[in-house]
Amino acid sequence: ELGEFVEEINIVKPEFVRSFEFESKLMPCTWIVVRLDGCHFHRFSEIHEFVKPNDERALNLMNTCAMAMLEEFQQDIIFAYGVSDEYSFILNSSSNLYQRRASKIISAMVSFFTSMYVMRWKDFFPQKQLNYPPYFDARAVCYPSRNILRDYLSWRQVDCHINNQYNTCFWKLVASGKSKREAQESLKGAQLQKKVEELAIDYNKLQIMFRQGSSVFWDEGNNIVAHQENGGSTGSNRKVVIEHCDIIGSTFWLEHPNILNEKQ
């Protein structure tokens, strides 16, 4: 039996088969954004009974996974911003993770995130078992300058704001007895700002995480490392933190100059 198999081995030509492989490399010295998005999360959130319009447990689970991402890819991911079932991870422009091969970066990151999501599920939804495997897709985009990268992040936070206004109005209408269809009709083309007032929603009282999304980054700690017992390596004071704040204006970035400070 084996004899035949061994003969077959010789007719296989790995170089030929591998010549079809291609590497799409991300441009050096640009800021890489890897954005993850839940696949079919509309259905997933219904079946797993997420609170509407925002489920705190689900958001905290997402945030926990994001924080683990920064720990796992700590040489590379410098910032992350999340809202709903989406998370954007920013890689330093000087990062050489996987030699900047797009497929490898995208796949390893989405896989690690997903793995963590399933592992930690029970900590956030102790009463509710996973009915089927949740999954995410991911894509990479490069931005050639800090300013354009900040435009990207602003775009995501504006989206968070608009979606949250819409969803808050929508579920308020549904709570008031309208059908989902009627709620949708009533919001079509409406100025959300006015609708919020009309529906007597005290928007600024909503949890800030719902309004601003979540920003995850490294807090460099104070520089006085007096008596470090275990004699830890440099940077042992760094820790991953999460904030819910305006990342569109300059204030945040001026207060955290290290985040986008190219390491080159």
Add this chain to the structure above:
Amino acid sequence: ELGEFVEEINIVKPEFVRSFEFESKLMPCTWIVVRLDGCHFHRFSEIHEFVKPNDERALNLMNTCAMAMLEEFQQDIIFAYGVSDEYSFILNSSSNLYQRRASKIISAMVSFFTSMYVMRWKDFFPQKQLNYPPYFDARAVCYPSRNILRDYLSWRQVDCHINNQYNTCFWKLVASGKSKREAQESLKGAQLQKKVEELAIDYNKLQIMFRQGSSVFWDEGNNIVAHQENGGSTGSNRKVVIEHCDIIGSTFWLEHPNILNEKQ
């Protein structure tokens, strides 16, 4: 507070930010292979005490995930072949999954697989908790013809065979008291076939899954669907099966003509 934020919204220009996105589309009418590989699984298998050289539980977990993949992407994945911590999924040349966008295909597939891997872990390793999240990377390659696709699959199965011979010898040497370094030295450049004999390994007695890897595909069932009780839709007789067999020779493919039969 909000007033300032609302002003900021107007300076964000989504079209500009989105102009940096790019789509890498996989060539139509070609066979897409998505190959997943465990990241740092050497360490993962040690920490989770996989049996060497082959851990049946780990392989069965991989196979279970692969079978779930065929169910989830049933319009698209027609065949899968796995060995060790690697799995190749073949998409039909006529597939239009995610409009053949590479990032989306790669990321959704690796994410679903990972999700299933973590969810089902406890069924295969009931005594052993996951210490940290396992993850995989993935890549896509296209092949323009059935013949070259079969060359690809042959290449993977030959690799399975060579690696299994090597690993079987290696761990036999270690079991006999050699250090890992000595075992490695003793196998450097050796003819594996001879080493197998020398070490009195009855290779053909090894479990066939270890020697041939695992092939997952749709069994179309018999065509006489006499009295289907629940009046199921067409194809309800299809089911995903797994076999451990030679996929290099023609026999397997002649016996399963439907697998690579382009649907066009």
Add this chain to the structure above:
Amino acid sequence: ELGEFVEEINIVKPEFVRSFEFESKLMPCTWIVVRLDGCHFHRFSEIHEFVKPNDERALNLMNTCAMAMLEEFQQDIIFAYGVSDEYSFILNSSSNLYQRRASKIISAMVSFFTSMYVMRWKDFFPQKQLNYPPYFDARAVCYPSRNILRDYLSWRQVDCHINNQYNTCFWKLVASGKSKREAQESLKGAQLQKKVEELAIDYNKLQIMFRQGSSVFWDEGNNIVAHQENGGSTGSNRKVVIEHCDIIGSTFWLEHPNILNEKQ
């Protein structure tokens, strides 16, 4: 002076600068089409007083360049099809020209073609000097099978037919005294076949090159190479020929089985 310059040399880091280069390789074992198109040839043809709707001299110049292309890239280009200011060159699926790097293939081909076009201009337009440099753009597309490649060629020949019908009607209307605008209006949405009859155009009497475009390929010659005086190498009997014929139906391809016969 030089001293300073020499110091500067040392600060330049070629590997860094070259790390931004990328190669887009065309998939192996697929048929490559490189299609050239005149840039701003509407204006070019007016200024150089091309006869409308078809200028025989201009087409013959294009054909001459195409034939030279087959001679220059004789290991690679197996067929070419041209119409108006456009030409498609087909590279054998087994071609490894420039390791199938897209930029190099596209640029070298369009440059050679252009060079020949300008060099030979005076032979076809002896009375008319080039007023300014004509130029072409080019793109590459890959097709995974002979059948789809033939679909491509059929598409171009159908386009030739439709455009020729349209232009013949258009210029007949202009000749009859209508303004270009009126001619355009009168043809908008019209069934061209009917218009041709209505305008009493004896379409089949038009020169076949105008109706069918031009096909350029290698004629393998007869195989009896009795006494070759200069002792030429194998294949010395091959010569490039041009025909104006139907390439949509099977007849042409059955009569010339060598053209698309993969060399592998």
Add this chain to the structure above:
Amino acid sequence: ELGEFVEEINIVKPEFVRSFEFESKLMPCTWIVVRLDGCHFHRFSEIHEFVKPNDERALNLMNTCAMAMLEEFQQDIIFAYGVSDEYSFILNSSSNLYQRRASKIISAMVSFFTSMYVMRWKDFFPQKQLNYPPYFDARAVCYPSRNILRDYLSWRQVDCHINNQYNTCFWKLVASGKSKREAQESLKGAQLQKKVEELAIDYNKLQIMFRQGSSVFWDEGNNIVAHQENGGSTGSNRKVVIEHCDIIGSTFWLEHPNILNEKQ
């Protein structure tokens, strides 16, 4: 005859055939370099009897073509640098030429350059007819910042310097009676700076164009456009100029701040 043809038209599916086309777009807001290189110019320069190591006529022809390029693509090309049979064209980071499609940019540029080269040949080589069509290949590279773009240009100018030293030594050795092979041997691994002195070459007396290459750019003219007779539009004073100077140091760029001044 036509009847059959008309039937054939209906079976052609342009959308299908076009689905194989792909666009490789160059990243927005990055500096695009299109570098042209002579194909087989070693042979071309021998057959057309170029003076060695540098042929002034050939370089002036290249420069003339480069200047025409800036005129033709005047919204886009802001600078060009040439040496030997190579020329690099820099497109503004804000350029949207052909929607930044790589194939189109590369092909149109190399085609225009080639066209001009052949048209103007006789002005620089009046005694020598073109024996066969010269041609060039081309590639595009993007750089995300002005600094890295300047690194690129420095790299090219250093290359110019090194090659010119080498070639000057080589041809001096050949002139002194050595064979080409001997000359090559004698220079292998040598420190060029020393060799130049050893061979008593007064390097700084060599024509500056040979030593520094050629830089082509827009001279914005003086800003006092008092009484412009034809009421020309802004910028009518701009003209393309050529200089042979150090572009590695800062001096040149400080003196010409407009060149790399993003237009955004």
